[in-house]
Amino acid sequence: MLELLMPAGNLKKLKTAFHFGADAVYIGGKQFSLRAFADNFSEEEMIEGINFAHALGKKVYVTVNIFAKNSDLENAKEYFEFLQKVKADAVLISDIGLVTLCKEVAPDLTIHLSTQANTTNVLAVKFWQSMGVKRVVLARELGYDEILSIHNAVPDMELEAFVHGAMCMSYSGRCLLSSYFSNRSANRGACIQPCRWGYRITETERHEGKPLDIEQDERGTYFMNSRDLRLLSHIPEIAQSGIVSLKVEGRMKSEFYVATVACAYRKAIDEYLSTGRIDDVDALEARLETVAHRTYTDAYFDGDNLNTVCIDEGQSQEKYIFTAVVLDYSDGVATVEMRNRFKTGDVLRILSPDENVDDRLFTVDEITHTQTNEKTDDAKLVQHTYSFACPYAVQKGDLLLKDMDSRNSSK
Numbered sequence: 001m002l003e004l005l006m007p008a009g010n011l012k013k014l015k016t017a018f019h020f021g022a023d024a025v026y027i028g029g030k031q032f033s034l035r036a037f038a039d040n041f042s043e044e045e046m047i048e049g050i051n052f053a054h055a056l057g058k059k060v061y062v063t064v065n066i067f068a069k070n071s072d073l074e075n076a077k078e079y080f081e082f083l084q085k086v087k088a089d090a091v092l093i094s095d096i097g098l099v100t101l102c103k104e105v106a107p108d109l110t111i112h113l114s115t116q117a118n119t120t121n122v123l124a125v126k127f128w129q130s131m132g133v134k135r136v137v138l139a140r141e142l143g144y145d146e147i148l149s150i151h152n153a154v155p156d157m158e159l160e161a162f163v164h165g166a167m168c169m170s171y172s173g174r175c176l177l178s179s180y181f182s183n184r185s186a187n188r189g190a191c192i193q194p195c196r197w198g199y200r201i202t203e204t205e206r207h208e209g210k211p212l213d214i215e216q217d218e219r220g221t222y223f224m225n226s227r228d229l230r231l232l233s234h235i236p237e238i239a240q241s242g243i244v245s246l247k248v249e250g251r252m253k254s255e256f257y258v259a260t261v262a263c264a265y266r267k268a269i270d271e272y273l274s275t276g277r278i279d280d281v282d283a284l285e286a287r288l289e290t291v292a293h294r295t296y297t298d299a300y301f302d303g304d305n306l307n308t309v310c311i312d313e314g315q316s317q318e319k320y321i322f323t324a325v326v327l328d329y330s331d332g333v334a335t336v337e338m339r340n341r342f343k344t345g346d347v348l349r350i351l352s353p354d355e356n357v358d359d360r361l362f363t364v365d366e367i368t369h370t371q372t373n374e375k376t377d378d379a380k381l382v383q384h385t386y387s388f389a390c391p392y393a394v395q396k397g398d399l400l401l402k403d404m405d406s407r408n409s410s411k
Contacts, residue, residue, distance in 0.1 A: 002238075002243075002245075002269050003023045004246055004269055005025070005061070005245050005247045006022035006025050006258060007025065007248060007249060007258065008251065009250075009253070010039035010041070011045045013258050014053070015052065017262055018052075018053065018056055018058055020259045020266065021262050024089070025060055027060060028040045028041065029043070030042060031075065032064045032065075032075075046060075046062070047086050050086055050088060060088055062091050063114070064079065064083075064102075065094040066094075067095050080105050080106040080109060088109065090109070092112045094115075099128075099132075111134060112133070112134065112158075113135065113136045118139050120141065122150050122154065125150055128157075129157050135159070135245070136159060136160065137160040138159055138160065140161075140167055140229070143303045144237055144241050144301055145303075147159065147161065148242060150242070151241060158245070160246075161246070162248070163235075163247060164229055164230055165249025166294070178191045182194075227296065228293045228295070228296050228297070229249070229296070229297060235265075235269060236272055236276070246265065254318075256318065256401070257318075259399050263353055264284045290320055319404055321340050321401060321403075321404055322399060323338070323339060323399075323401055324336035324340075324342070324348075324379075326397060327396060329396070332390065332391070334389075334390035335386070336386055337383055337384070338379050340402070343364070344364050344365060344378075345363065345364065347361055349403075350392055350399075351401055352395060352398040357401065362390060365388060365389055368386060368387045370384075370386060
């Protein structure tokens with residue numbers, strides 16, 4: 001079993017992740033999570049999400065991975081008690097004090113160690129095992145040989161690793177830049193991502209403090225910016241290294257991102273588990289090119305790879321516009337919730353777990369605004385529901401997309 005673990009920044013993304021093949025999701029509440037600017041989950045939404053997952057036989061892990069201060073501890077105690085009560089499948093913790101507190105007040109909660117703990121060696125894994133941790137999310141800086149050696153030394157410890165998504169330029173994300181520039185701590189969930197900014201350097205002796213560009217190409221320079229991780233082609237080696245959970249970064253990313261990445265990795269994992277290989281890596285990686293991303297890299301999986309990790313050429317745009325999510329399909333009519341504006345005459349693509357996005361396209365004809373039952377040629381009200389004829393049998397949760405180069409037609 002190889003678990004596909006997807007990010008879910010809110011309840012809609014949680015449902016999208018499961019629809020497109022995730023075995024588990026990781027989420028954050030309104031506190032103690034390292035994605036303070038994500039939508040995150042209220043207690044009521046968390047209960048709904050956990051119940052939804054369990055009805056499908058899936059799992060929900062909750063991030064509690066800040067570095068806590070004394071003032072956090074009382075609220076953390078109540079939070080752990082709540083998570084145990086609502087049957088969260090695990091909590092992700094990086095702070096040793098919170099690990100101790102969780103064991104004390106919520107002994108039935110399974111503890112996974114966050115990558116923020118920077119676990120890079122066998123002795124550290126053994127220590128966390130002695131502390132009652134069931135799974136360790138290894139540091140991104142580890143390669144295949146190092147992961148395999150940890151697994152061989154501690155075979156009864158579950159190991160999880162990031163396989164896709166953005167990476168911090170600091171060691172496993174423990175960065176001080178955000179605190180320095182804005183007094184918003186990355187280690188308490190408030191990172192402003194200053195490593196993504198463009199910078200100049202100053203040479204103080206010969207150029208009298210004049211700022212100098214570091215030119216990489218015509219689009220500028222991002223000399224601290226990390227490329228995005230993509231290890232889909234390495235799934236066979238990942239499985240052989242002892243990793244049991246393949247984690248995708250992106251709680252701040254869109255439903256389209258979650259759906260596309262989950263679908264690609266689901267197909268790759270299933271093909272590997274059934275045949276021992278992945279035959280059409282190029283086609284699956286082509287799907288990953290359709291979402292917004294920086295240049296992809298294998299990072300450290302094959303060993304030190306500093307030349308491809310540290311410098312990036314900027315971020316690509318998404319190939320498609322996420323237009324609507326399907327709510328229902330009956331008698332040839334799709335009912336959808338609008339995400340981005342569309343009109344009659346627009347050509348839409350269907351993104352579903354079982355079909356290629358290039359295989360099913362159709363032109364929107366007559367549109368009905370379902371709240372008013374009035375006809376319209378312009379679906380422009382965000383999160384309102386619309387219905388129209390669809391020649392393909394779509395499922396609840398499928399996404400409808402427009403080509404990015406058609407965006408001007410719906411303005």
